[in-house]
Amino acid sequence: MERERQKKERKSFWKKLDDMPSWFFLVIPLVLLSITIVFPIGIPIGTSDYTTRSYQIITSMPPGSIVVFQFMDGATAWDKTGPGDVAVIKLLWSRNLKVIFYTITSDIAVPVLRAIDLSHPEKFGKVYGKDYVVFGFAAGGEIAIASFCSDIWKTFPIDYYGNPTGSLDLMQNVKSAKDVNLLVTTISGWPNPDWLARQWSSAYGTRIVGIEDWGIVPITLPYYPTQIQGILPDVEGASQLEHLTGFIGLGSSAVDAKSVGGILILLVFVIGNIVMIGRMYEERTGMRRQSNV
Amino acid sequence: MVGDLKNLQKESLMSKKFYRRDLPLIIGTIAGIILIIQYFVSPNSQINTARGELLIWASICASFGVLVGAVGVIMIHVERVAKGATEARAFSTLLLGTVTLFVIVAVSYPRLTASPQYALLYTHIGAALASSVRAVAFCSCLIGAYRAFRVQSVDALVMFIAGSIYLVRGLTIGPYLLPAIVPIGDWIAQVPNVAATRGGTFAATVGALILAIRVFAGREKSVEEMAAEA
Numbered sequence: 001m002e003r004e005r006q007k008k009e010r011k012s013f014w015k016k017l018d019d020m021p022s023w024f025f026l027v028i029p030l031v032l033l034s035i036t037i038v039f040p041i042g043i044p045i046g047t048s049d050y051t052t053r054s055y056q057i058i059t060s061m062p063p064g065s066i067v068v069f070q071f072m073d074g075a076t077a078w079d080k081t082g083p084g085d086v087a088v089i090k091l092l093w094s095r096n097l098k099v100i101f102y103t104i105t106s107d108i109a110v111p112v113l114r115a116i117d118l119s120h121p122e123k124f125g126k127v128y129g130k131d132y133v134v135f136g137f138a139a140g141g142e143i144a145i146a147s148f149c150s151d152i153w154k155t156f157p158i159d160y161y162g163n164p165t166g167s168l169d170l171m172q173n174v175k176s177a178k179d180v181n182l183l184v185t186t187i188s189g190w191p192n193p194d195w196l197a198r199q200w201s202s203a204y205g206t207r208i209v210g211i212e213d214w215g216i217v218p219i220t221l222p223y224y225p226t227q228i229q230g231i232l233p234d235v236e237g238a239s240q241l242e243h244l245t246g247f248i249g250l251g252s253s254a255v256d257a258k259s260v261g262g263i264l265i266l267l268v269f270v271i272g273n274i275v276m277i278g279r280m281y282e283e284r285t286g287m288r289r290q291s292n293v
Numbered sequence: 294m295v296g297d298l299k300n301l302q303k304e305s306l307m308s309k310k311f312y313r314r315d316l317p318l319i320i321g322t323i324a325g326i327i328l329i330i331q332y333f334v335s336p337n338s339q340i341n342t343a344r345g346e347l348l349i350w351a352s353i354c355a356s357f358g359v360l361v362g363a364v365g366v367i368m369i370h371v372e373r374v375a376k377g378a379t380e381a382r383a384f385s386t387l388l389l390g391t392v393t394l395f396v397i398v399a400v401s402y403p404r405l406t407a408s409p410q411y412a413l414l415y416t417h418i419g420a421a422l423a424s425s426v427r428a429v430a431f432c433s434c435l436i437g438a439y440r441a442f443r444v445q446s447v448d449a450l451v452m453f454i455a456g457s458i459y460l461v462r463g464l465t466i467g468p469y470l471l472p473a474i475v476p477i478g479d480w481i482a483q484v485p486n487v488a489a490t491r492g493g494t495f496a497a498t499v500g501a502l503i504l505a506i507r508v509f510a511g512r513e514k515s516v517e518e519m520a521a522e523a
Contacts, residue, residue, distance in 0.1 A: 025435040043465050048475075076423040106359060109406065110415040136406075140355030147348040154349045161407050194494065214463035218486045222494065236465050259466035261431065265438055266457055272439040273453075 014278035017271075029264055033257050040256045050217075051240040054209045054230030058088070058182070063096035065181040066174055070145070071103035072195075073188035075111050077213065081186045083238035083250035084211040085115040088184055090247040093124035093131075097182075098170050102135040102156065104144045105188075109136050109160065118250070130169045134160040142195040149177035149199055177204040187212040193220045193228060201227035211237070234258070318516060322509045324351075367392065391418070455481050 011019070061067070069089070073081055092099050101112055112134065126132055135156040138144035147155045153165050153175060165171050173179060183200050187193060187210045200206045201223075209230035210220055217233050224231060232241060235258050238251025324347050331344045370385035377385060395414065402408035444450050461467035462478025507513040 020439065022436055025439065026432045029432060029435060043469055045465055046468055048468075049479075074423075075420055076427055078420060079424055079427055107419065110412050111420065113407070113412060114416065114420075138352055139359045140352045143348060143351045143355055147352040150345045150348050154345070155352060161404060214459075217463075218459075218482050219490060221482055222487050222491045234463065236463065239465070255465050259464045262460055262464040263466065265435060266460060268435050268438045269442055269453065269457065272442060273444050276443045276445075 012282055014275055014282050017275045018279055025268075029261065032260055032264065036257045036260045037253075040253070041259070043256055043259055045236075045239050045243050045252070045255065047240045047244060048233070048237070050231040050233055051237050051244070053225065054088075054232045054237070055091070055241060055244050057207060057209055057230045058091055058097075058184075059095060061095060061097055061182055065097050066179055067092055067097045067099045067182045067184060068177075068180050069099055069101045070183060070185040071101070071108045071112055072105060072192050073108065073186040074105050075107045077186065077188055078111050078114075079254075080213045080234055081211050082111065082115060083235050083254060084232045084241070085186065086118045086249055087238045087241040087245065087247065087251055088209070088211060088232065089115060089119035090124075090249070091241065091245050092184070093119060093121060093126055094245065094247075099132040100135065100152070100170070100174065100180075101132065102148065103137050104139075104141060106137050106139070113160075129163070129167075133168050133170050135165075136160045142191075142199060145195055145199045149204060151176055177206060180204070180206055182206065183208045185210055187216055187220055189216055190219050192216075193223050197223050197227040314516065318508070318511060325505060325509060 069085075069092075071085075089099070101116065103109055103112055116132070116134065121128075121132065128134075135152075136159075138148055138155055140147065144155070153171070156165055158164055159168060177200065183196070183206050185192075185196065185208065187196070193210070196208055196210070200208060207230075208228045209232065210228050211232045212220060212234070214234045214236070217231060220228055220231055232238065235251050235254045238249075239255040240251075242248050242251050327340060327343050327347060331338075331340045334340050367389065370388050373381050373385040374389065395411075398411050398414050399406050399408075402410055405411070442449075442453070444453050458474060458478050459481055461471065462474045462482075467478075468475045504513065508516060
């Protein structure tokens with residue numbers, strides 16, 4: 001009798017799978033992703049149309065053109081968009097474009113400096129004030145963008161280091177968005193693409209390249225390629241741009257881990273649903289057995 | 294005497310109503326009308342200059358908003374440290390300690406937040422924590438996908454198929470192993486997704502326009518409620 005009871009209480013295979021402990025989902029990705037980072041798989045990197053288009057837009061700019069690099073994402077997005085930021089900045093340096101950096105999120109000012117440091121302006125012979133300028137944070141979201149586009153000097157009377165904007169060589173001929181040839185911007189979610197379309201593209205006709213997470217691409221696509229001409233998606237976009245430019249960096253090192261992470265999510269989806277079907281089958285057969293008894 | 298007092302109270306309420314509801318409404322309406330009119334006039338007109346000034350002021354107001362938010366957060370946590378339960382007190386102390394540390398480091402060096410010391414602190418605390426949160430979120434995402442994303446309806450099945458195709462299309466390994474996934478994934482993103490998103494954006498824009506007109510006309514109830522709450 002006791003043995004019978006224990007047998008009944010013993011969990012079935014499907015039940016065991018369904019009650020998988022949470023720590024399992026912490027350990028598995030940790031192990032798999034660590035292995036992938038230490039021993040990269042070396043998946044061949046193709047080039048998507050999005051990346052090729054972004055590359056062509058940037059390389060079509062004549063040397064000396066003014067580019068604004070606008071950061072709209074927070075520090076948490078660094079893992080996704082950081083490699084793309086660095087890859088694009090290196091490309092901008094190599095094309096001798098003049099770059100103005102600013103942000104509309106309060107927590108990203110330091111990561112902006114980090115992206116600039118990682119792109120090694122000194123190796124490209126870039127001089128602060130002449131080839132690039134860093135402004136800090138402008139509050140107000142869309143209002144901040146509108147204000148920046150309308151009058152850069154009034155929005156930022158001083159740069160991030162406290163120098164008066166009027167004293168910077170690069171800013172002598174740049175007063176508003178009318179003087180800007182290209183906007184490169186990170187996009188963190190809705191309604192960022194709407195802001196870009198309203199404040200940059202429709203108002204000033206500025207060409208736009210967006211650096212973003214794959215998850216954000218669907219909300220940018222309604223504006224692509226009319227208002228937002230280029231999209232650089234996630235670390236994949238960064239690694240593809242790195243291969244196009246030859247400046248191999250953060251994107252290429254993260255791309256394998258990203259692939260493994262994605263496949264893991266997909267596997268978990270599928271296994272979870274197989275377990276659900278298994279349990280449903282088990283319950284039905286159990287009920288049938290009970291009714292026969 | 295009582296009548297005078299009542300009159301005074303009435304007047305005070307009237308002035309309260311004026312500066313809490315009417316004055317912001319008047320300023321907002323004038324600003325909104327200028328921002329709309331500038332789309333229909335010459336770029337060199339005075340309205341455009343006024344628009345530029347308004348935007349600068351709006352940006353300044355937003356900066357003050359950030360400051361007010363920061364002060365508000367600090368005040369709440371100071372109160373919690375003074376009166377809160379033990380656990381809440383511990384978290385609030387941690388928050389206040391971190392804020393103090395960042396402020397001290399920022400003001401201790403001549404380049405303020407642009408100093409390498411501040412960048413070091415930010416990168417090794419703020420950015421490291423942000424990455425950790427994202428990593429934990431990935432694991433939670435796995436747990437959620439395993440336990441909650443069960444295909445039990447046609448809607449869920451459509452979501453599962455479209456999501457899986459888009460997910461695989463976005464990975465480097467996806468187009469490498471299955472080249473056909475690229476046109477299918479791009480079609481899902483560029484046709485049904487764009488159609489639905491544009492529809493949603495259009496509806497939201499029309500809604501915003503109606504709301505703006507109601508606010509300008511002083512007919513929006515939420516503005517009155519906001520003033521009453523204030």
